[in-house]
Amino acid sequence: MTGIVVTGTGALSSFGGGTAAFWDAMRERRRTAPTPAEELGPELTPLTLCQMVPDGVVPDQPRRALGLPLGRATRAARQAAAEAAAQAGLVPGAPAGRTAVFFASGVSDAQQVEEWRAGTATPTEGWVPGYATAAVLAEEYGAQAAAGSLSNACAGGAYALAMGADLIRAGDADVVIAGGVEMYSRVTMGSFQRLGAVDPDGCRPFHRLRRGTGQAEGAAAMVLESEESARARGARPLARLVGSGWTCDAHHPTAPDPSGVQIARAMRLALEAAGRTADQVSAVLPHATGTQLSDVTECAALRQVFGPDAAKVPLYSLKALLGHTGGASGALSAVAAVLALEHGQLPPNLPVDDLDPECEVWLPTEPTTPRGRLVMINAFAFGGHNISLLFEGVEQAEGRD
Amino acid sequence: MATTTGHTDATELVVSGIGEVLPPADAEREWFDYRTELGPSGYKYVPRSSRYLLGAGKRALADAALAEVPEQRGLDCGVALGSNNCASDLHGVIDRAVLEKGLGGLRPTTAPYFSVNLFLSKLAIEHGLKGFSLALHTPRVAGLESIETGLRAVALGRASWLVLGVTEEPLDPVEPEAASSEDGAVVLVLEPAERVRERGATEYGRVAARGFFLSPTAAADPARAAGHTERLLAGALAALGLPDQGAAGLPVRLVADASPVADALAAALGAQGGRLDRTHAGPGCLGPMTEVARALRDGEECLVVAAGGSGQVTLARIRPTAR
Numbered sequence: 034m035t036g037i038v039v040t041g042t043g044a045l046s047s048f049g050g051g052t053a054a055f056w057d058a059m060r061e062r063r064r065t066a067p068t069p070a071e072e073l074g075p076e077l078t079p080l081t082l083c084q085m086v087p088d089g090v091v092p093d094q095p096r097r098a099l100g101l102p103l104g105r106a107t108r109a110a111r112q113a114a115a116e117a118a119a120q121a122g123l124v125p126g127a128p129a130g131r132t133a134v135f136f137a138s139g140v141s142d143a144q145q146v147e148e149w150r151a152g153t154a155t156p157t158e159g160w161v162p163g164y165a166t167a168a169v170l171a172e173e174y175g176a177q178a179a180a181g182s183l184s185n186a187c188a189g190g191a192y193a194l195a196m197g198a199d200l201i202r203a204g205d206a207d208v209v210i211a212g213g214v215e216m217y218s219r220v221t222m223g224s225f226q227r228l229g230a231v232d233p234d235g236c237r238p239f240h241r242l243r244r245g246t247g248q249a250e251g252a253a254a255m256v257l258e259s260e261e262s263a264r265a266r267g268a269r270p271l272a273r274l275v276g277s278g279w280t281c282d283a284h285h286p287t288a289p290d291p292s293g294v295q296i297a298r299a300m301r302l303a304l305e306a307a308g309r310t311a312d313q314v315s316a317v318l319p320h321a322t323g324t325q326l327s328d329v330t331e332c333a334a335l336r337q338v339f340g341p342d343a344a345k346v347p348l349y350s351l352k353a354l355l356g357h358t359g360g361a362s363g364a365l366s367a368v369a370a371v372l373a374l375e376h377g378q379l380p381p382n383l384p385v386d387d388l389d390p391e392c393e394v395w396l397p398t399e400p401t402t403p404r405g406r407l408v409m410i411n412a413f414a415f416g417g418h419n420i421s422l423l424f425e426g427v428e429q430a431e432g433r434d
Numbered sequence: 435m436a437t438t439t440g441h442t443d444a445t446e447l448v449v450s451g452i453g454e455v456l457p458p459a460d461a462e463r464e465w466f467d468y469r470t471e472l473g474p475s476g477y478k479y480v481p482r483s484s485r486y487l488l489g490a491g492k493r494a495l496a497d498a499a500l501a502e503v504p505e506q507r508g509l510d511c512g513v514a515l516g517s518n519n520c521a522s523d524l525h526g527v528i529d530r531a532v533l534e535k536g537l538g539g540l541r542p543t544t545a546p547y548f549s550v551n552l553f554l555s556k557l558a559i560e561h562g563l564k565g566f567s568l569a570l571h572t573p574r575v576a577g578l579e580s581i582e583t584g585l586r587a588v589a590l591g592r593a594s595w596l597v598l599g600v601t602e603e604p605l606d607p608v609e610p611e612a613a614s615s616e617d618g619a620v621v622l623v624l625e626p627a628e629r630v631r632e633r634g635a636t637e638y639g640r641v642a643a644r645g646f647f648l649s650p651t652a653a654a655d656p657a658r659a660a661g662h663t664e665r666l667l668a669g670a671l672a673a674l675g676l677p678d679q680g681a682a683g684l685p686v687r688l689v690a691d692a693s694p695v696a697d698a699l700a701a702a703l704g705a706q707g708g709r710l711d712r713t714h715a716g717p718g719c720l721g722p723m724t725e726v727a728r729a730l731r732d733g734e735e736c737l738v739v740a741a742g743g744s745g746q747v748t749l750a751r752i753r754p755t756a757r
Contacts, residue, residue, distance in 0.1 A: 099650050099744050134647075140550055141571070143525065149608045150529050160611040160691075160717035162518055162573035163550075168744040171647040177666060180647040180746055181579060184551040184569045192568065196583070203586050205673075220525050223532040224548035227540040279566035279592055283508065283558045287546045295564055415546065416555030418567055 037198045038263050038270035039424070041121030041256035042368045043113035043212070045091070046355055047084035047249055050112060055365075056372045059380035060400070064354050067235060067247060070222055081222050082231075084249035084356035091216070098169045102157050104142025106252075107166045110214040113254040114170050118210060121256035122268050125173050131207040133179035134167045135197045136214065136254075137189030139360040141166060141182070143218045151219075170210055178206040184360065186414035187322070189213050190253060191363025191422055195277035197257050207262040212254030215359035222248060228287070230324060236357055238321035238350045239328055239392040240385050246322040249356025253364035255371070272371045273425045275309070275407075278302025282417030289327055289413060293334030296419050300338045300409065303421040307407075311339050314423075315403035316347045316379050318366045318410040319394075322357050331411065332392045344393045347401050349373065353383045363412030367422060370408040374426035379403055442626055444589035447596065448755065449638040450630040451498025451623030452727050453490040461617075479543035483520035483603040484553045486619035490599060491557045494621040499635045508562040512593030513555075514584040515569060516576025516600045518718045519615065520553040526606030557597065557621075565593035572645075574691065574715060574742030576600065577620070577723035578750045581643035584624070596624040602718040609717075616718035620727050638730040639754035644673040650745050654694035663702040666747075674737075674751040681706040685736040687729075688712045689721040693743030703739065715742065726750055733757065 044051065047065035048058035057063075067082035091109045096102060115125075123129065141164045148154035164182035171180035179200060185192045190213020197209030215221075225231050225248060236247035256268075263270055278299040284290035304311060319331050336343045351362075351369050358365055373379050382396040406426030413419050457465045468477050468485040472492065477485060495501055503511070524547050531539035546552055551569035558567040568583060570576040577600030584596040599621035605612040622641070630637050646669065652662045671680050686703050688710060690696030696712075704710050715721050722740035729736050733754040741747040 101744065140521075140525075140548065146522075146525070146606070146609060147529055150526065150606075151533060156608060156610050158610060160605075160609070162571075162717075162742075162744060163522075164518070164571035165573060165744055167572065168647070168746060172649055172651065172745060175649070177647050177649075179645055180572070180744075181583075181645075182571045182573070182576075184549070184571060185567075186549045186551045186569075189551075196568075199586055199590055202590060205586070218548075219532055220528050221548045223537055223540060224528060224545040227537050227542060227545040279587075281513065281555075281558050281564045281567040283562045283564045283567075286552055286556060286559065414551065415549045416551045416567065416569070417559060418551065418555065418569075 035201060035259040035261060037201050037257055037274045038260055039255050039272045039274060039371050040258055040263050040268040040270060041117035042371055043116030043254040044365060044368050045086055045109050045113045045252040047086060049087055050090045051116060052368060052372060059354065059369060062381055062383055064383065070217060081226055083217060086250045099172060101161055101165050102145060104145040106138055106142045106214050106216040107169055109216055109252040110136055110166045113212060113252040114210055117254040117256045118174060122266060123174055123256060127175055129175040130177045132174060132176040133197065133200050133206040133209045134170045134176050135181045135193040135209060135211040136167045137183045137185060137193040137360045138214045139184055139186050139189065140218045140221055143220055144216060147219045174210060185418045186416055187359055187362055188412040188414035188418040188420050189360035191367060191412035191420045194255060194364060194367055195420060195422060198274050198277065201257060201259050208256065208258040210254060210256055213361040213364040214252035215361045216250050232323055236323040236352045238323045238353050239389055239394055241387045241389040243323045243325065245324055247356040249358045251358030251361040251365050253361055253368045255367060270427045272374045272427060274422065275425045276303045276307030276423040278306060278421045280419045282419065284417055287415050289330040291326060291330055293330045293337060296331060296334035296413060297337035299419040300421045303423050307423045309407060313405060314346060314407050314409050315405040316349060316408050318349050318351055318370055320411045320413045321350045321352055323352065329391050332394060344395050347379055347397050347403055348394050349379050350382050350396055366410040370410050370424045374406055374408060374424060377402060441591050442588050442594040444585045446626050447588060447624040448627045448630055448640055449622050449730055450625045450635045451494040452638060452730060453494030453497060453621040454727055455486045455489040456618040481524045481547055481553055483517060483601045484556050487554065487557050487599065487601040488560055490619035490621040491597065494623045495561065498623040499633055503561050505562060508564050510565050510594040511563040511597060512565040512584055512587050513558045513563050513567045513597045514580040515554040515557060516580045516719050517554060517602055518571060518573055518576060519602050519605050521550045522605045522609060523603055526608065563597060572746050573744045574719055575645060575740045575746045575748040576719040578643045578740050578748035579645055581641055581750055582645055582748065585642060598622045598624065600720050600723045602720040605717060611717045614716045616716045616720040618720055620723040637755045639752060641726060641750055641752050642674055643748055643750040644670040645746065645748035646670055647745050648695050648747050650695050650743060653698040659698040660701065663698040667702045670749050674749060681708045681737050683708055685709045686739060687725045687736060688739045689715045689725060690741040691715050691743050695743050695745055696741045699741045699747055726752060730754060
């Protein structure tokens with residue numbers, strides 16, 4: 034069965050556009066300040082805070098494609114995909130028959146319909162499907178093998194990558210552009226607030242006093258392809274996607290199964306698929322949203338998989354810096370993992386001054402050179418969707434100069 | 435990558451259960467009696483599209499003689515469900531509440547449904563299905579795509595059996611074409627044939643699906659449309675085990691919108707020589723799955739094809755078991 038390599042990455046976040054800005058912010062532990070979401074109205078601010086993508090980073094154009102209005106989420110996804118495609122040497126408009134696109138989002142271009150409801154924009158003629166991002170990208174890059182859209186909530190971006198990899202494994206595509214995006218939505222923002230799931234002090238994973246997550250915007254994309262395809266195209270592999278494990282809690286709509294059994298099973302399935310063992314894992318990018326139960330549950334699952342040595346595995350807690358980017362978060366974690374493998378270094382974590390004793394984890398606050406080059410990322414979601422991905426570094430000669 | 439949970443031959447999966455929750459002609463808005471179907475409590479604040487899905491899922495599993503899924507069996511069940519509009523109406527309710535009353539206007543019971551996947555993932559929760567759960571939203575084709583995606587996951591060892599389906603409910607009135615919205619749900623249960631026979635359940639037949647992306651630009655270009663579409667169609671038919679004869683001799687049911695993509699596809703399918711019935715698709719992805727369910731029930735070997743103006747196309751091949 035073919036190996037799968039990553040040949041391009043793209044990212045967009047509150048740090049700005051581009052993986053370079055993303056990496057610099059992680060390396061410098063630069064946390065952006067949440068800003069009030071004015072769209073919710075003055076009576077709701079300043080409670081409704083979000084780590085927004087800075088003005089001007091999401092292109093204002095195009096506003097239409099395929100005869101459909103193009104929302105901000107799709108424009109952000111295009112930006113992330115363009116960076117990944119350029120790095121991989123994919124050219125828009127070039128023949129790319131055995132290429133596919135998979136893109137995830139929690140609510141996709143919901144903001145567009147919200148503008149119609151608020152009367153700040155006029156509905157267009159004809160039905161506008163909410164999840165048109167993959168089609169827009171497929172048209173742009175000449176993909177013919179598939180153009181699939183999914184949600185899977187906060188695990189969506191990671192699932193899009195894994196589903197793309199499966200398409201390659203099954204021999205149904207050679208190249209896949211995959212990722213996730215989440216941009217501001219009044220429905221999401223209001224509902225999260227109403228659920229009491231937002232920590233007014235920001236996202237503080239593993240902190241004893243954490244009270245919820247912190248919302249953020251983001252988009253991330255990867256170009257995945259078979260090793261044969263990359264070799265034939267002369268594309269440089271940045272890392273390998275060597276396994277993924279999927280499970281479902283089937284427990285509760287919004288709360289994780291506190292046993293962590295299905296989360297642990299996802300990690301084990303990823304290891305099994307990759308033919309690796311837990312002691313070979315160099316670092317983990319946990320889901321770590323800062324919600325009380327989710328963080329404790331993930332720690333319990335890590336202990337089940339890594340045993341007594343769980344607290345010796347270095348973790349990189351991305352959401353502490355970035356906030357929770359919903360459907361983009363798994364894909365942003367994946368991009369962070371590949372960047373860490375490329376640089377041979379795990380970025381320093383923000384210090385957690387009061388670590389929850391129930392969360393026995395190691396969060397190095399200095400840049401760390403992990404033992405080995407196998408990085409796991411976790412993503413979980415409302416609805417019980419669990420996924421773990423394993424990325425492996427490549428030899429320098431294979432990778433970028 | 436190696437496979438993960440074992441190796442069930444995806445081609446050996448048969449449909450063992452069909453559940454449909456579809457409105458009667460001239461239905462009232464609340465045509466689905468969820469209290470009778472699902473139970474007297476616990477569903478009051480569940481959105482309509484989720485109720486439909488839970489109802490169709492319950493019927494499908496009962497049809498497969500799996501009303502109670504054993505815990506061990508649930509571990510290797512993959513769930514793939516599609517919808518384009520499941521969240522539209524409730525999101526309209528949530529959004530207007532925020533706009534008009536602020537956060538205090540939001541019900542805590544409905545707030546979790548900002549998450550679109552939740553409308554679909556309740557089915558796995560309800561029945562303890564823990565293999566995986568996918569919420570697919572590809573325009574027009576997400577229902578048939580659930581078949582393709584689910585079977586690929588089985589072929590790669592992620593599950594040994596599947597619960598697949600689709601649900602839609604009417605769009606928020608602010609959305610274009612809300613008046614012609616789709617409404618209802620269809621769920622299929624797919625299991626290894628041997629397991630179905632051992633249990634004495636019905637073996638409806640086999641179903642497989644394959645999608646592709648047909649560039650709307652190419653489809654609208656008279657110089658490119660025919661050749662481009664025919665090439666992609668031939669590839670999909672070959673993947674469905676029809677490499678030489680194509681769709682010749684098979685009735686084809688095309689559920690599609692009015693678009694250059696749909697027209698190009700209709701022309702290419704028509705050129706195959708079989709009988710082609712084209713049905714206009716309402717907003718959503720329900721229609722093609724109702725056709726799949728109907729063909730399986732009626733024992734009609736056929737192709738069901740879904741296509742839309744944004745370029746996504748999926749073909750499903752239905753091969754009923756002689757009964």
